[in-house]
Amino acid sequence: MILTSAPTPSLLLAIAAALAYGVAAACHASASPHPPRMALLLAWLLHGLSIVLELWTTEPRFGFGPALSVTAWLALTVYGIEYHLLPRLQPHWWLALCAALAALLGALFPGQPLQGQHSPWMGAHLALGIASYCLFAIAVVHGWMMQRAEKRMRAGTAAEETGLPLLSLENLTFRFAQAGFVLLTATLLAGLFFGEEVYGRAWSWRHKEVFSVLAWLSFAGLLLARWRHGLRGKKAVRLLNIGALLLLLAYAGSRFVIEVLMR
Structure with a gap:
């Protein structure tokens, strides 16, 4: 601390x-x-x-x-x-x-x-990453609401008690996930091709990069399965949560270890 x-x-x-x-x-x-x-x-x-x-x-x-x-x-x-x-x-x-x-x-x-020697582009890189964090966080919240609405619907709860219709929640969940995936892709590409300008070092397979790529693969699999096979429900939300957890570990998790546990 x-x-x-x-x-x-x-x-x-x-x-x-x-x-x-x-x-x-x-x-x-x-x-x-x-x-x-x-x-x-x-x-x-x-x-x-x-x-x-x-x-x-x-x-x-x-x-x-x-x-x-x-x-x-x-x-x-x-x-x-x-x-x-x-x-x-x-x-x-x-x-x-x-x-x-x-x-x-x-x-x-x-x-x-x-550090002052880092490129001014670092701000843009961090902004892209945090924006993707935000969009995936909102997607996770909507995924939770989607599961809650589905449970209430199966239990016969009145529609007005569930808020938005299930289909609307599902569409919002995947829209936020798609937008977050675009920003995450841009963030990874910036780190891959402009790592030396942004951080003063080339791309390397450290914990942050590994977890980020694993998160990207999880989200890519989710969106591909949604597009090709109409993936939905618990399986879709589970894959979304896995990707979000990997993304959380990529930056926040690795920095927590460095800044707190290793001090």
Whole structure:
């Protein structure tokens, strides 16, 4: 854990964001929807500000904590936009608790400094990778909702209690997975052909690269099976989750080992 003698502004903002996320989750069952929504909006703003303060410094850092924090913030942003565009989509307040944990991890474990000799293209490379993280995280959430809707449908639960129809959830799941696959492919190609410009070293088969390629193969197999054989249901969600876990291990997992376990 990397802590200074006095709490940094980004850490204070992250703590405030986590508390606001907790309030939003705790108040979700209140009679009026306004208090939890206002608390969630406040948490989202504080979380975003803590990320900006952490990254826009004279010596920016990045590691597994900021990667998870930015991913959670972006995923919550996408889910919030989707919630307003699709009124039948039900809010899942446990996502706020996940965002609270991610915000704290991002501030408590800011990672290692991004060295000045690295190419300015590193920012674009990291942005592509984090964006793919975000899209696959949203796909996993929709996959979970899809399985939940299927169980309720088989149990005879009323359609209005399941939120979106099962087919709509399935389509959204694969759309997010397809978009994430495109960005992941771009990220891997950038690392393969421009590794020296981005990181100052050529492509090498280290843990991050191995897990990233395994994740890419899992997602490619999922989308190919969907296209050729109409793969759906539990098998599709299981393959999606496997790919997401491999992708999580690729960067966040490897950086966690380096920054925490090996310190």
